[in-house]
Amino acid sequence: MTQGGEARFRALRPEDLQRVVDIDALITGRRRGRFFEKRLEAALAYPKGFATVAAEIGEGRLVGFAIARIQEGEFGVDRKTAVIDVIGVDPCLGKQGLGRALLQALEAKLAAHEVSELRTQVDWNNRAMLGFLAGAGFAMAHRPVLECATSARD
Numbered sequence: 001m002t003q004g005g006e007a008r009f010r011a012l013r014p015e016d017l018q019r020v021v022d023i024d025a026l027i028t029g030r031r032r033g034r035f036f037e038k039r040l041e042a043a044l045a046y047p048k049g050f051a052t053v054a055a056e057i058g059e060g061r062l063v064g065f066a067i068a069r070i071q072e073g074e075f076g077v078d079r080k081t082a083v084i085d086v087i088g089v090d091p092c093l094g095k096q097g098l099g100r101a102l103l104q105a106l107e108a109k110l111a112a113h114e115v116s117e118l119r120t121q122v123d124w125n126n127r128a129m130l131g132f133l134a135g136a137g138f139a140m141a142h143r144p145v146l147e148c149a150t151s152a153r154d
Contacts, residue, residue, distance in 0.1 A: 007098055009105035012040060012052035012065060019062040023088045039067055039085060051082065051109040055102050064089040064098055066106045070113055082110050084120035103136050121145065
C-alpha cells in the first residue's frame with residue numbers, strides 16, 4: 001500500500017499525541033497540541049461518543065489518524081451520525097491510498113456503533129481535501145452551515 005509497507009489500523013492511544021500533532025503541523029503549518037490533547041482525552045474517556053483510528057506502517061510508525069464524534073439527535077436528526085473532526089496522513093506518504101484506507105477503517109469502526117451517516121466540514125478553498133472527500137463519496141449536504149460572530153454587534 002505505501003512505500004513503508006502495508007498499513008495496520010488501531011485505535012489512537014495517549015502515547016500517539018505528539019506524533020498526531022507533528023503530522024497535523026506538517027499538513028496545516030501550525031501546531032495544535034492543546035486541541036488534540038483535549039480531543040484525545042475526550043475520546044478515551046467517552047469511547048461511545050467517539051471513534052479514533054491510527055494508521056501504522058513498519059515497526060509501528062504512526063503515519064495517519066482520524067477522530068470522529070458520534071452524535072444522536074443533533075439538529076433534529078433521529079439516527080446516529082458521526083462528524084469527522086480531523087483526519088491526517090503524513091504528507092511524505094500522500095497519493096498512496098492511505099487516506100482512503102484510513103477513512104474505510106474509520107467507517108468500519110463507526111458501523112460497529114450503528115452510525116448511519118458520516119459528515120465533515122472543509123474550507124471551500126482547500127481543493128486537495130475537497131477532491132479527496134469527493135473521491136471518497138462525500139457530497140454537499142442538504143443542510144447549509146450558518147455562522148454568526150459572537151462579538152458585540154451594533
